[in-house]
Amino acid sequence: MRDRALVLFSGGVDSTTCLAMVVDKYGKDNVVALSVSYGQKHANELNSAKKLAEYYGVEHLYIDLAPLFSYSDCSLLQHSDQEIPKESYDEQLKKTDGAPVDTYVPFRNGLFLASAASIALSKDCNVIFYGAHHDDAAGNAYPDCSVEFNNAMNTAIFEGSGKQLRVEAPFVTKNKKEIVALGKKLGVPYQLTWSCYEGGDKPCGKCATCIDRKAAFAANGIDLD
Template sequence: MKVLVLFSGGLDSTTALAMAVDKYGNDNVVALSIFYGQRHNKEIEAANAVCDYYKVEHITLDLSTMFQFSDCSLLAKNDDEIPMESYAEQLKKTNGKPVSTYVPFRNGLFLSSASAIALSKGCSKIYYGAHSDDAAGNAYPDCSPAFNDAMNTAIYEGSGRQLTIEAPFIGITKADVVKIGLDLKVPYELTWSCYEGGEKPCGKCGTCIDRTAAFEKNGVTDPLLLK
């Protein structure tokens, strides 16, 4: 079996990539990284480094024009400040809506694009790294089990029943993801999760807070904080 991994260069997608390589071998894994107009290139640089480490084919795709009308705070064209607090704190102010760093239907677009490429590359499965913490409180609704099930049905039927998607972390937490990755000896020092593009993680944005806590729950320090 050949697998395509939707790959950002962050903690979750790198763990998914490691799982795919461990299960299917690097010759049967293709990584797809998508630029969507984010403020920095750190994720893409990290993705390149991780793909070199695992020696997998790496494809990049630019979908930034799809989000030209979005006011998401993650995008380079937006001057709004990225919230420097946990997702739980942010959700207290959204009245049930997603957080400001939610890119409109991003995973839907990513998975649709990945499906076209996966079929062209002879893949029969797509991995992506959605987990339960991201879906909690409707912070990122395109990481929820309901979304995953609906997209899997659409992609399976729309591909002539040749392709399925798998979110191996959909029912577990980020701390659980880190545990899996530590067991697989994932090179987390090569990854990047922070919404800012500095030399070191800011430690204050929602994803930094979640990442740091996930490592701490496993009794270790995030290797990016040791550099």
């Protein structure tokens, strides 16, 4: 059986680089992109995901998991009145005493991967890819981006699917600079991606993901934002 892949796809830098890599490896006809609406303030990323899925010519699916996060007051969510921090993750982690940062959505990647597993099996895919990377896991900022989390979810999904489906996080030990370097080689149209956590028409330039994006682009000689 030929490999078919499902890519969890937000329309941001990491997931777009992941999609480009998977399309390059498997061919667009063997790739399904899955985008998730979860009540995020930065719903702009879904518009980017649509444009990028069309660019790569892959099947694009959507699911809505917003009700599952309705009890959370995470600042990343539309119903929260909490302000999104305007500082780097390093600065935020100095104040958390080892807890995740304020923009951590409770077990988000776990829910995304479990939902993706069901869809992947239904779409005859045998591997799920997602763009978790080392910078997000560092310091426990986003614990559901760690190597340990990925290994545990891979085991659960592999066993729970009757050994039909595996999970791969190709960037889990890489930083954003390295991811953008790969994307640059693959010709990723980063001008179509969206990273900012705010829901405005333009990136705020001050939230942690804007800071990381700008630094990774600058390190690779890319000037977009």
